[in-house]
Amino acid sequence: MRKTVLLVEDDFIVSTILKKSFESKGWLVYSTYSGELVERSLIKYTVDCILLDINLPKVNGIDVCQLIRNTFNGAIVMLTANTDIDSEISSFDAGADDFIRKGTSFDVLYSRIVRFFRKSSTEFNDASIIKTGNLTCDKRSLKCFYFEQEINLTNDEFELLYFMLSRKNKLITRDEIFTYLKGFPYDGVSRSVDIVISRLREKLVNAKLPVEFIKTIRGKGYQLQNDLLEV
Template sequence: MQKILLVEDDQKLARLIKSFLEEHHFAVTWLNNGDLADQYVSSGGYDLILLDVMLPGKDGFEICRSIRTKFNGPVIMVTARTNSLDQLRGLELGADDYIYKPIEPLILLARIRALLRRVPVEEASTKLLQFGKLQINKVTHSVKIAESNVNLTENEFELLIELTKRAGEILSREYLFMKLIRRDYDGIDRTIDGRVSRLRKKLGDSNESPFRIKTIWGKGYLFVEDAWE
C-alpha cells in the first residue's frame, strides 16, 4: 500500500481527501500544520506528498523548498489561488504538479496515480547512458556528472530519460506533457517548464542561457549531446 502525506489545514477537505484516497487503497497520514512536515517526511517513508500552499506555521512553499533536500518522490501542491506566478514558484521549488481548489476527487486520483508511475526497468545491456561526463543508470535511477552524484526526483529523472531518448531532436511541450503527465497540454500549465528549470540547475545548465537543455522558442526543448564534456 503506497503512503501519502497530506498537509492541509482545512479539516473538512482533508477528511474528504483522506477518506477518498483510503477507499482507493492508499495509506494517508494527515497533518493540519506545516511546522511538523519536515519531521514526518524524514521519518515516514512516504511515496507522495499532497501539500496545501496556505498553511499555519510554514507555508507550502517553505515546506517544498525544505523537503526537497531529503525527499525525491512526487509533490503535488494544492491551492485556491490561480496566480500563474505562484504555480511557477512552486514548480521551481520542486513541486511536480499543481491542483486548484475546489478539488475534483477523480482528477486528484488520476494525477496521483500518474505521478507514482515509475520509469520501467531496462535490460542490463542498455541500463547505462553516457554523454561526455554525464552518466545515467536507468536501472538504479542514478545520475553522475564527472563522478559527482546528481540528486534527481523521479519526475526529473523521467524528463531526463525522455530528453536523452531523443537527443538532438526538439521535443514540444505537448509531447512531453503527454509522455510525462499523461494528459493533453492545455496551453497554460507550467509543470513541464518547472521540471526543465529544476533539471537544468541540477545538471549545471543555465536557465538564462541554457546550452545543455536548450529552449527552442515556439517549438520546445532540445537535449544537446555534445554539451557534457
C-alpha cells in the first residue's frame, strides 16, 4: 500500500524539496505550513507519518506533537535546525518517535522513517474512527452514525464534530474553532462559527442525541459533554 506523509514545514523551499524527494520514493505527500492547521489536515487526510518542523510560527512543533499524540497513531518525526539537547528531550517528552536535524541527508532521514514500518508487521496508520458511546465518526468516509442511524453532515459540520470529539470534554474557544475551520485567526466579527455550531447541534438533536451534548460556555466557547453518551 502506498505510504503517505504530512509535511509540516513553514519554509517553502525546504517543504518543496522534501515533497519531491518523498514522491520520488512513491509516497503520497500532503503539506501544510502552519502548526494550527495540522489537526484539520489529519481529519481531511489519512497519513502514515508526520514530518514536523519544531520552529513553526505561532504554534511550535513540540506543542503540535503533544496535542495530536493521543489521537494520531502513526510516526511523528521532528525536523529542526535546533542543536540544543533540550529540544530533543522536549520532543520525545511530547510523544515524538524520532528527532532529526535539518541538514541530514534525505537518504538518512528516509531510512529512519522507514524503520518504523519494519518494526511491526502492521503499518502505522492514524485512527480514522473516533467513537463516544454509540456516536461514531469515520473520517475515511466522512460519515457519522448514532446507533445505526446516519447523521447527514456537511464537510464543515463533520470536521468540527470530529475535532471536538478528539478534544474529549475539553473547552474549545470560538477562536480555536474559527482558526481550525478557516485556517486563519478569528477576526472578532464573523458569526460563521455560531452558524456551523447551530446547524450541527440541530442535526444531532434531530438524531436523538441529548440537547446538552454541545454545551455553550458563555463568554468562553463550547464543550462536548461526552459523558452523556458513555455507558
